[in-house]
Structure formats: C-alpha cells, structure tokens
Amino acid sequence: MDLFDIDETARISELATLIKKYQDSYYNGEGEISDAEFDKLWDELKALDPSNPVLQRVGADSGNFAKIRHIMPMGSQEKAANPQAFLAWAKTHAYDEYLVEYKLDGASLELQYSHGELLRAVTRGDGTIGDDITANARKMQGVKAALYDSDNNKIDFTGAVRGEVIMTHTVHQKFYSDKANCRNAANGLMKRKDGSGSENLCLMTYDALATEGTSPFKDEEEKINWLQKCGFKTSPLKICKNPDEVIEYRAEVMEIRKGLDYDIDGLVIKERRIDLEDASRARPDRQIAFKFSLEEAVSTLREVEWSESGATYTPVAIFDEVQLNGTTVQRASLANPDTMRSLGVKIGSRLVVVKRGEIIPKIESVLNEEPGQVTSAIVFPKKCAVCGSELVDEGSRLYCPNKNCDKRVLHQLQKWVGLVDIRDFGDTLLRELFKNKEVASISDIYKLTAEQLVPYFLNEESIENQKNSLGAKKVFESIQNHRRISLAVFVAAFDIEGIGETMVQKLIDAGFNSLEKLLAASEEQIASVYGFAEITAKIFVEGLAENKEEMLSLTQSGTIQLEEIAGGALEGKSFCFTGELKTMKRADAEAMVKKAGGSCKSSVTKDLTYLVTNDTESGSSKNQKAAKFGIPIINEEEFLKLF
Incomplete structure (x- = not known):
C-alpha cells in the first residue's frame, strides 16, 4: 500500500487511542514506552489533527489514593523537537532574556504548604486533581516537611512547590535494574500503597506559588534562588541572551547529560517575568519544552576523508561514535567546501550530528570552541590522485577538471552501463576492457564484437577447443539490445554531476524535449526550471558542452536511437x-x-x-x-x- 494512501481518519483515531493508553499507563506508574517514542506519536497527531481533544488531555491516576485539587495547574508544555521548531516559537516570543532549565524526566509532584509546614503531596493526575501521596513523599529525599533557611529560621510560606520525582542512575542500578528505566521505576514506587521504596526517590523542584501574603520572589530567577534557600534541590539555571544561545546551550547539555546521575529529556525555556495567567492554562504559551531527540547527538570530529566519485571529491566527517535512532554512527557527509566553510568546522570541533528520518546522517552545526579546546584546520587535497591535475575548488564542489582523467572516464562508463541497464556487462569485465584500452569511451562499448569479448571469458586452452563463449555472446547481444533509449536516460548516463534521470525529465517536461534543445539551452533557461538552481544549471550546461561531441556522434551515426517523445498523445499532460x-x-x-x-x-x-x-x-x-x-x-x- 502506498504510504500516501494511509487513511488519515483511521490513523488519527489510532494515534488518539495509543496516546490515551500510554498516558494512563504512565500516570499510573506503569509506563510502557519511552518519552521519545511517546513524543513521536504526539507530534504525528498534532500534525494530522491539531485540535484533537486528546492533545488537551493530561492523564488520569488510579483510584488508590484520595483525590486532591492542585494549587498550581499542572498542564502540559508546548514542545519543540528540533532547533527549527524552537526558532519558529522564539520568533513570536521575543524575550530580552531566555531562562533555561533542565527538563527533568520523572513524575510531577506538588507539595502544598501552610505557614511553612507540609500539608499534602499531590501527583499530577489530570492536571487539576491528583492523588494524595503525602505519606510516601515524606520519605523522599529533597521533600521538606517544614521550611527553614540556612540560619534555621522558619520560613512562613503558604502555597505550592512543584517538582519532579526522580530516581538516580546509581539507585536504579543498585536496587531496580529489573525496571526498564529510572522514570518508570520512580513512577511505580511513589504510588505504592505501603510506601516502600519511596526513600530511594528524590524530588528536584523548579516552580512555586504563594497563595497568602507577599510573594517571596519577583521573577523566575529569584524563584529558583528562593527554592534553594529553602533547602530544595534544583537543576542548573542558564540565562541566554538570544535564541541562538539557547540552541548552543542545548547542544552543550546534550553532550554532558550522559554524565549526569539523573535523566533529562530536554530543556524548559521561560521568560524572566512570572506570568500567572499563562501558567494557569492547560498548555502554557509563554514557555516551551525544547526536547532532545534520539535523532541528534554531539560528537568530536577526528578526521576528514575525501570520497572520490567521478570528478568530484566529497568531504566525509569521521567523528567519535554516537547513537542515532538506535544505530551507531561515526561518519557523515560534509557536502562540499562551501558547507565546510559556513560551518566553520575543524579537526577537533564539537559537532551536532542529526539523522531526522534520513538514511544518511549529516552535520547540522558546530559548537563554539571552549577554552583549552585543541583544533586544527582541515587540509584540502590539491591534486587529483589519479591524473595529477590541479583540483578546482568552486566552493560548491571540489573536482578534477581533466575530462580524460582515467578515474572520470571509468566512472562515466560505469554510469552508462548501469543506467542504460546493460545487465550482462559486469563491472569486472568493464574494468578489464578499460585497463586494456579496448573501451575508452561510451562509443567504444558499441564497437565491441563477440570475438573481442571471448578472451575475457575463456583461457587460451578453452579458446582452442571451443572458439566461442556463451558469456561473450550474451554480453554482445545485451549491448545490441540497448541501442534505443529515452532522452532522459541518454543524458543522465553521461554522468554529469548531480544530474539523474528525474532531473533531466523535469527539463523535458519544461519543453526541452530534444537533444538539440538541451544542448542549445543557456544557464539562465535551465535555472528557471523547477528543481534547478544557478549552481546546478551551471554544472549541467558545462557537462553538456563537455560531452556534446560524443552525444551527437552517438545519435547522428545511428549508434544510439532516442525514443520519440514530442507530439505524443499525452504531450503536456x-x-x-x-x-x-x-x-x-x-x-x-x-x-x-x-x-x-x-x-x-x-x-x-x-x-x-x-x-x-x-x-x-x-x-x-x-x-x-x-x-x-x-x-x-x-x-x-x-x-x-x-x-
């Protein structure tokens, strides 16, 4: 079934059902999938049906505990899955400063205080009402039964403190290695009726709200400082001046998070001022969760290899191994010299490597150098490794300009045989014929005789006995059967860089439906066709000029017959x-x-x-x-x- 034919209505229903199921299991301490997997379902539903009621739903706790209404609403945050999504949000949320905290991967808990004494601890529940697990919470590390400052003075605070119940990696490894992950283990322990195991959990806080008297803090930074003054554990706070600094910091945290003793799955970005109206919404708009992804990682560039394909030398980054989407990755294309220069990449640079649904990873950005970081410039090859010609650096490509370079000629021959689909003409045979100078151009392929091919299939003794070779005959006949081809295949098979059959077909569809029209087209005319840009048009026109003589020789001599395309019944459709x-x-x-x-x-x-x-x-x-x-x-x- 075609991917594009999936019934969207059925898929929306399926996604909504799965999200509800996984939400309920998560909030009842029996999480079945990872946050990253859940986010993929959420993002797909949001793309297909942004107003779906499930996207406004938080969760539902079990009926094992008394129900208590929250003092602070516990809605869900907007999410940005990658830098592009975050920049789109930041474009409509221009702040003087961006306050950035770790997004803790645990279970939300609200502590309710009256004049500095803990009254209740309430789970997230449905965002408005949760379970009263006060008895369990009192056993947790980081939960304060009463609030005192560093001088042991009682803090008179009435209101709520919000945090995340986490399990450290150390505790997980020592006591609960049978559980899938720290988050699931913590969620299950905090809701045990007998409270056993709660002493192995820890609360890290990030929010507070006073419901009586004057608020002890005036902005988000003061709020974190106040929580620390009360003795609560908090995650680091970073103040960034602009969205680009936030992206840079996210990449730095992605690099160090594997060394933390607790799980984080992103960053939370806020403005400095406290916006109570926004915080009361089911999905606050003034802050966002900038998630990490299984499709991104930070690594260090160790060397650059130059992949040689035809005329072009393509830089390939070799970096320390990282895990992307469950696979180990150590290589990614750097595309061309211009891309390398715009990235500012050097040996020793810290790279952000991405693999968003793509088969081939790529380098998205390079992090700023840190004090003491050792880097060195990347050395570009200067001469062709085969013919010794000076390489040309056009920015968009680094290539050998020698049309007669053996490497270029052989690559073109391989491209022709593969694209024209001369199936019995194997690469080993082609290389031997090229090495012996019996095939040095596309035209030479069609000059081959069955007799010429026999020695490549039979040794001298066999030739004496049987003269003919079935293999040689098959190759010869296969060549003869591939003299009539389409214009798109004919042009693409000449191995012009970046030009495949689909690209040539776009030109044909645009009216360049004969070899003569293509050869006469200017760079400007080609660049005006959808899918072509100035650089591609320039490479294509230069490639046609370089191969014009042989193209005309093949067609005018009748060696190759181009299939008629003009004037057909479906022309223009x-x-x-x-x-x-x-x-x-x-x-x-x-x-x-x-x-x-x-x-x-x-x-x-x-x-x-x-x-x-x-x-x-x-x-x-x-x-x-x-x-x-x-x-x-x-x-x-x-x-x-x-x-």
Missing part, C-alpha cells in the same frame, strides 16, 4: 499514480505515459493533469489535495482509455 493498479505495474504505466509524451510526478501539485487511483472515493491525502486543486481523479480504466 502530467500524471500521478497512487495505490495498486490491477492490470499492470506502476512502472509500466509510467513508461506508457512517458512514451506518449506525458510526464509523471510523485506527488500532487497544482499543475498536475490527472491523479490515477482505483480508489477514487478514498479520503487519502493525495485524493484530498487533488480535490482541493480541482485536479481530475481517474481510475485505471479511464487512464487506459486515454491511449
């Missing part, structure tokens, strides 16, 4: 296929369209002519988008009638 077809494979349907002069798209865009699906009444995202743009949705039978 575009199609997007979704779901399964009954009478053919999708690839065959797309080939029919291209042969008739039409084009195919992988997604629904405003300029699409038809969406083809056998489920025209589906509520899939593609169907909805097509309906929104007024694009006809046709079934397979109607599609075939077009031919």
